[in-house]
Amino acid sequence: xxxxxxxxxxxxxxxxxxxxxxxxxxxxxxxxxxxxxxxxxxxxxxxxxxxxxxxxxxxxxxxxxxxxxxxxxxxxxxxxxxxxxxxxxxxxxxxxxxxxxxxxxxxxxxxxxxxxxxxxxxxxxxxxxxxxxxxxxxxxxxxxxxxxxxxxxxxxxxxxxxxxxxxxxxxxxxxxxxxxxxxxxxxxxxxxxxxxxxxxxxxxxxxxxxxxxxxxxxxxxxxxxxxxxxxxxxxxxxxxxxxxxxxxxxxxxxxxxxxxxxxxxxxxxxxxxxxxxxxxxxxxxxxxxxxxxxxxxxxxxxxxxxxxxxxxxxxxxxxxxxxxxxxxxxxxxxxxxxxxxxxxxxxxxxxxxxxxxxxxxxxxxxxxxxxxxxxxxxxxxxxxxxxxxxxxxxxxxxxxxxxxxxxxxxxxxxxxxxxxxxxxxxxxxxxxxxxxxxxxxxxxxxxxxxxxxxxxxxxxxxxxxxxxxxxxxxxxxxxxxxxxxxxxxxxxxxxxx
Amino acid sequence: xxxxxxxxxxxxxxxxxxxxxxxxxxxxxxxxxxxxxxxxxxxxxxxxxxxxxxxxxxxxxxxxxxxxxxxxxxxxxxxxxxxxxxxxxxxxxxxxxxxxxxxxxxxxxxxxxxxxxxxxxxxxxxxxxxxxxxxxxxxxxxxxxxxxxxxxxxxxxxxxxxxxxxxxxxxxxxxxxxxxxxxxxxxxxxxxxxxxxxxxxxxxxxxxxxxxxxxxxxxxxxxxxxxxxxxxxxxxxxxxxxxxxxxxxxxxxxxxxxxxxxxxxxxxxxxxxxxxxxxxxxxxxxxxxxxxxxxxxxxxxxxxx
Numbered sequence: 001x002x003x004x005x006x007x008x009x010x011x012x013x014x015x016x017x018x019x020x021x022x023x024x025x026x027x028x029x030x031x032x033x034x035x036x037x038x039x040x041x042x043x044x045x046x047x048x049x050x051x052x053x054x055x056x057x058x059x060x061x062x063x064x065x066x067x068x069x070x071x072x073x074x075x076x077x078x079x080x081x082x083x084x085x086x087x088x089x090x091x092x093x094x095x096x097x098x099x100x101x102x103x104x105x106x107x108x109x110x111x112x113x114x115x116x117x118x119x120x121x122x123x124x125x126x127x128x129x130x131x132x133x134x135x136x137x138x139x140x141x142x143x144x145x146x147x148x149x150x151x152x153x154x155x156x157x158x159x160x161x162x163x164x165x166x167x168x169x170x171x172x173x174x175x176x177x178x179x180x181x182x183x184x185x186x187x188x189x190x191x192x193x194x195x196x197x198x199x200x201x202x203x204x205x206x207x208x209x210x211x212x213x214x215x216x217x218x219x220x221x222x223x224x225x226x227x228x229x230x231x232x233x234x235x236x237x238x239x240x241x242x243x244x245x246x247x248x249x250x251x252x253x254x255x256x257x258x259x260x261x262x263x264x265x266x267x268x269x270x271x272x273x274x275x276x277x278x279x280x281x282x283x284x285x286x287x288x289x290x291x292x293x294x295x296x297x298x299x300x301x302x303x304x305x306x307x308x309x310x311x312x313x314x315x316x317x318x319x320x321x322x323x324x325x326x327x328x329x330x331x332x333x334x335x336x337x338x339x340x341x342x343x344x345x346x347x348x349x350x351x352x353x354x355x356x357x358x359x360x361x362x363x364x365x366x367x368x369x370x371x372x373x374x375x376x377x378x379x380x381x382x383x384x385x386x387x388x389x390x391x392x393x394x395x396x397x398x399x400x401x402x403x404x405x406x407x408x409x410x411x412x413x414x415x416x417x418x419x420x421x422x423x424x425x426x427x428x429x430x431x432x433x434x435x436x437x438x439x440x441x442x443x444x445x446x447x448x449x450x451x452x453x454x455x456x457x458x459x460x461x462x463x464x465x466x467x468x469x470x471x472x473x474x475x476x477x478x479x480x481x482x483x484x485x486x487x488x489x490x491x492x493x494x495x496x497x
Numbered sequence: 498x499x500x501x502x503x504x505x506x507x508x509x510x511x512x513x514x515x516x517x518x519x520x521x522x523x524x525x526x527x528x529x530x531x532x533x534x535x536x537x538x539x540x541x542x543x544x545x546x547x548x549x550x551x552x553x554x555x556x557x558x559x560x561x562x563x564x565x566x567x568x569x570x571x572x573x574x575x576x577x578x579x580x581x582x583x584x585x586x587x588x589x590x591x592x593x594x595x596x597x598x599x600x601x602x603x604x605x606x607x608x609x610x611x612x613x614x615x616x617x618x619x620x621x622x623x624x625x626x627x628x629x630x631x632x633x634x635x636x637x638x639x640x641x642x643x644x645x646x647x648x649x650x651x652x653x654x655x656x657x658x659x660x661x662x663x664x665x666x667x668x669x670x671x672x673x674x675x676x677x678x679x680x681x682x683x684x685x686x687x688x689x690x691x692x693x694x695x696x697x698x699x700x701x702x703x704x705x706x707x708x709x710x711x712x713x714x715x716x717x718x719x720x721x722x723x724x725x726x727x728x729x730x731x732x733x734x735x736x737x738x739x740x741x742x743x744x745x746x747x748x749x750x751x752x753x754x755x756x757x758x759x760x761x762x763x764x765x766x767x768x769x770x771x772x773x774x775x776x777x778x779x780x781x782x783x784x785x786x787x788x789x790x791x792x793x794x795x796x797x798x799x800x801x802x
Contacts, residue, residue, distance in 0.1 A: 300688075324690030338688050341681035343748050352678055353689045355671045362671045406689065 001063070002027045002191040003048065003079075003160055008057035010043050017043040020216040021057065023193075025160065030182055030192045030205050032223065035212035036235055036485075037286050037451035041195050044212065045162050048193070049081040050074030061160075080153035081162040088137050088145055088152075095120035095133035098151045123151055127184065130177075143174030150181060160191045165286070179205050197285045197489055211235055228490060229482070235489075236453060236481035244433045248440075248461045248477070251275035253311075255445035256328075256414045258297065261306030266292045268469045270306070274414070274445040279436060281460025281477070282449040283484045289469040290449040291333060294416045297447075298330040299323040310414055324353060326414075329407030331400070333419040333449075339403040340391050347373035347387025349402050353410040376405040380435060397428025404435055415439060417448045421455060433459050453481040503793055504741055504757045511761060515768045526767070528650045532642065532718065534763030535652040536561075538756060539711040540730060541737035542663045543593075543704030545755045548738050549667070550700050551680040551747020552607035554596060557708045557734055559618035561727035564589040564709030566622050569631040569638075569722030578638050585713040586706050592618055593705015597698030615731070622724040631722030642717030652714055656756075659707060664752040666703070676700055680747025736783065737762060740790040761786070 001024050008021035018040040025031045033041050046052040047059070050068030059066055061077055068074040071081070088097045095117045104112045120133040129147050131140075137148060153161055163182070182192055182205050196202055202223075209226060211219040211234040219234040254273045261270040266289050274280045284290045295301045297308055299319045308315045310326040317323075320330070332338040340349050350373050351358055358369045373387040380401040384394055391399060400420065407415065417436065421429045436459065440446050450456050456463050463475045465487035473487040515521045540557050547554045568585025572578060596614055600607045644651040667673035675696045678686040687693055716722050741758030743750030762783055769779045 298688075320688055321690045321692060330688060332688060337682075338684040341678050341685045341748065343681050344677055348674060348677070352674070352686070352691070355674055359671050364669050364671060364674065366669070410690075 001025070002061070003193075004058075004060040005044070005048070006058045006060070008044070008047060008059060009055045010040075010047060010052065011055050016215055018047070018054075018215045021047075021212070022217040022220070023210050024220070025191045025193055027159070027191050028186055028189045029207040030186050030194055030202075032202055032206045032209040033193055033195045033212065034197070034209060034231070034235060036453070039212040039235075040215040041212055042164060043215075045081060045164060045193065045195060048074070048160075049079055049162055051081075075156060075158075078157065078159035079162070080156075080158045080160070081164065082146065082149045082153050083164055088148055090136075090138035092137060093133065094124070094131055094135050094137060094140075094148050094151070097137055097148050098123065098133075098155050100152070102156070120151070120155075123155055127151075127154075127181065129181075141174065143177055146174075146178060147181070150178075154185070154190075158190060160193070161185060162193045162195075164195045165197065175201065197287075228486070232482050232485045232489070236485050244430050244455075244458045246279070246433070246437050246459055248279070249277050251278040251461070252443065255311055256297070256447065257309045257312075259307045259309075261293070261296060261303055261308070263292065263296060263301065263303045263469075266469050267296060267303065270469075270471055272447075272464055272471065274447055276413075276443045276445055277440050278462075279440050279446040279448055279460050281456035281463040282447060282466060283451075283453060283456055283463050283488055284449075284466035285488050286451075287468075288466040288488065290466055291418055292469075293466070294330060294332075294418045294447070294449060297323070297416060298328060324410065324412070327412050328414045328416065329353075329410065329412035330416045331403050331407070331418060331420055333422055335396070335399055335403060335423070340399055342390070342392035342399075344391060345388045346377070346382070346384050346391050346394065346402060349391050350376055350387070350405050351409060353406050357411075372409055376409055380405050380408075381431065395425070395428065396423040397425060397431065400424055400428070400432055401435065404432075404439075408439070413444050415444055415446045417446065417450075419450060420448065421450070421452065429455070453484050456484070457481070504754060504761065504790070508757050508761050508764070511764050511768070515764060515771075518768060518771050521768070521771055526771070528645075530763050530767045531650050531653050531656075533767070534759050535650075535656045536711045536715050536718075537730060537733045537737060537762070538656055538759040539659050539714070540708050540734040541741075541755045541759050542659050542752060543707035544731075544734040545738050545741075545743055545750045545752060546663065546667065546673075546676060546700045547607070547704045548735070548743045548745060549680045549747060549750045550676045550697055551683070551745070552600065552697065552701070553611065553735065553745065554593075554701065554704055555608065555611040555731050556592065556596060556615040556618055557704065558727035558730040559615050559622065560589050560592045560705055560708040561712040561715060561730060562724055563592060563618050563622045564712030565716035565726055566626055566631060566712075566722040566724055568709070568713050569634050569716050570625075572635055572638065573631050573633045573722075578635055578641075581638070582641065582710070582713050585716070586709040589709020589712060590702045590706035593708070594698060594702040596705065597701030600701065601694035601697050626722070626724040628724060630724065631716075632720075634716075634720055634722070638717050639720055640717070642714045655710070655714070659710070660752050660756055663703075663707075667752065672696055672699055677748055680749075682748075733762065736787050739787060742794060744794070758790075 003025040005021050005023040008018060010018040021040065021044045035041050047054045050071045050073050089100060098120045099116050104116055106112055117133050124131050124133060131144065131147055137145060185192055206223045208221065209223045210217055213235060252275055255276045256274040258270060258272050261267050270293060282290050296303050299317050299322050308317055310328060315322055315326050336342055351369055358365050358372065377384060382398050382401045384398060391402060420432050424432065436446055448460055457479060461477045463477060463479060463484060464471050465473050465484055467488055475483055520526055544554060544557065564585040567588040568581045571584040572581035596611055599605065599610045640651060642652060646654055675691050678691065679693055679697060715726050737759035738750055738755050740761055741754030743754065765782060766779050
């Protein structure tokens with residue numbers, strides 16, 4: 001056995017990211033790692049690659065117990081990771097990137113340039129990659145960069161290579177190229193761990209598969225013995241619990257209408273309608289284009305074609321200001337980065353989008369502002385010392401309520417919730433759902449993106465599933481996790497019977 | 498909280514210790530401190546707004562010269578004093594507008610934009626004046642910088658009026674609120690539907706206008722329109738804001754803090770003059786104070802988060 005993880009645990013503060021991670025990888029095999037978003041796949045691989053430590057359990061590499069304190073230590077043992085996002089220096093050449101951080105140098109730190117370039121060229125040639133050592137990295141396609149990442153990883157004789165979902169940004173032919181390389185590495189006797197959401201594409205290269213769910217290994221076995229339905233069952237099957245249950249109301253007129261939205265590689269022909277009083281869920285795996293859809297509707301990213309109308313009125317779609325003016329609100333997934341000005345007071349954030357209504361000739365009406373601030377702190381039960389408290393000091397759930405209240409105060413009618421419960425504890429989640437429900441009951445149209453299938457099933461009236469930038473299917477609200485996962489992870493024509 | 502009050506405490510300690518220095522409390526000395534610091538102080542008020550939006554304006558020294566020059570030239574050509582002053586202010590506002598326009602439309606870092614306009618404006622000032630100062634100014638103009646009103650220097654009233662205005666903008670207008678939001682988190686401001694470019698351009702224009710006024714005060718004190726005036730003032734203005742608690746990362750800063758910051762620098766330099774400390778040392782001391790002030794502020798923030 002090349003690599004073995006036995007009940008490995010990892011906590012971040014109070015959150016357990018990995019509670020029972022088991023994995024065994026043989027030399028000369030391609031081992032797939034699968035699971036829902038947040039199941040613990042990336043955490044597990046970061047531990048193996050030395051980017052994170054672990055709090056409990058045991059890791060054995062080539063039979064010896066190991067604990068890597070840095071990626072450098074892992075690399076010294078022959079473990080390397082090809083990352084999802086490119087970690088290359090774009091202005092340097094392919095060769096320079098391959099040896100970045102471990103340059104060969106003579107005395108006084110003078111680089112042995114030609115020797116390195118020669119080694120890089122040899123490495124590229126031996127694998128038959130369509131690259132040249134002296135090409136600049138910023139001229140390469142995403143696939144080309146991925147190849148450079150791979151070269152970097154294998155330059156120093158790697159015996160275990162980890163791919164973190166490398167094909168999500170690649171085109172079909174580029175994906176095939178990557179698979180060919182994976183097969184080649186396998187033939188040379190290296191172990192390969194491959195995190196993926198695209199099982200079908202990997203049937204040909206994969207040998208065994210390990211499935212993680214909620215931070216624990218739930219299945220390991222031969223890939224060929226496993227049917228798709230079984231695999232899905234392993235991946236989902238989370239307990240629904242008695243989290244929340246919503247009584248939908250009959251929807252009114254269409255408020256948000258999206259027609260044939262296209263953005264190269266990211267969104268393909270998206271059409272959907274959300275009616276007043278309706279909560280429509282958007283499911284999909286990482287990189288399916290859910291956030292991109294929200295950003296496009298909110299006017300942040302330009303689209304190539306398609307139209308968006310609010311209450312029958314087409315939108316110009318050129319900036320968030322247009323979207324806001326039309327009554328669209330975005331509650332973004334990264335609250336700290338784009339939702340809130342965290343150093344500013346709670347009250348300021350609450351009224352940031354409605355200052356126009358709270359001022360005359362640009363001069364703020366302090367009394368009116370104070371009244372609005374108090375009204376929404378009470379109405380959404382935001383737990384704070386008062387409107388002048390710094391927003392950063394509030395809990396995630398209360399911060400999220402500020403972001404929502406900001407838009408309610410502004411008078412928005414179409415709400416785009418992108419991962420509304422991320423980083424929020426369970427009790428606050430229910431409160432967020434209650435707010436969403438009351439908004440819908442007051443006639444708002446709500447689009448809810450979530451990676452938490454159980455939440456979608458509980459909250460949404462119907463669920464649209466996205467896969468690789470397309471809507472791959474629509475399901476009623478009270479559906480099963482298996483059905484969502486089948487649409488989210490697999491080719492449509494092969495949908496289970 | 499204690500550390501937030503540090504600039505005030507420093508100012509008070511500095512003032513009290515200077516009271517033991519002979520001549521410090523004399524009326525002539527105190528009013529000269531006020532007159533000397535007023536120019537930097539008014540510029541620093543505009544700089545406060547720019548820094549709150551997490552921008553910076555390196556061209557204020559050049560704008561000061563341009564405002565002073567064009568304003569005095571207007572008077573030289575027979576315009577009455579108030580019109581001349583207005584021309585100076587408007588010239589500054591226009592320069593600031595250009596800074597804001599370039600920063601927001603070309604999406605270039607304000608440091609680079611204003612480094613460029615610093616050179617352009619200074620160069621144009623020299624071209625327009627042919628490098629020669631404007632001397633033919635009506636004598637009454639000296640009242641702006643040297644006059645006395647109700648027993649204190651007239652510039653103090655101007656400074657207080659500007660301080661009140663900027664304070665009002667920052668605390669009681671949309672523009673001020675947006676400035677904090679933009680500086681604190683530009684993405685969140687953009688996502689909130691705020692017209693970011695428009696408001697940032699306004700902030701730069703206001704900074705320019707205040708600098709134009711400072712340029713007129715400088716010209717009034719010298720009774721010449723000097724094309725070379727204001728060299729290095731930008732750094733003093735930035736220093737005043739930073740000592741007063743403004744953060745170059747944006748989202749923080751106040752009128753009161755900036756006034757205190759500018760006064761600390763003014764008192765330090767006046768005190769060293771009175772004590773006969775070489776002006777060479779003064780520069781080194783101010784430099785050390787800047788680093789000290791910022792590191793104390795960083796320490797406070799790291800603890801409070």
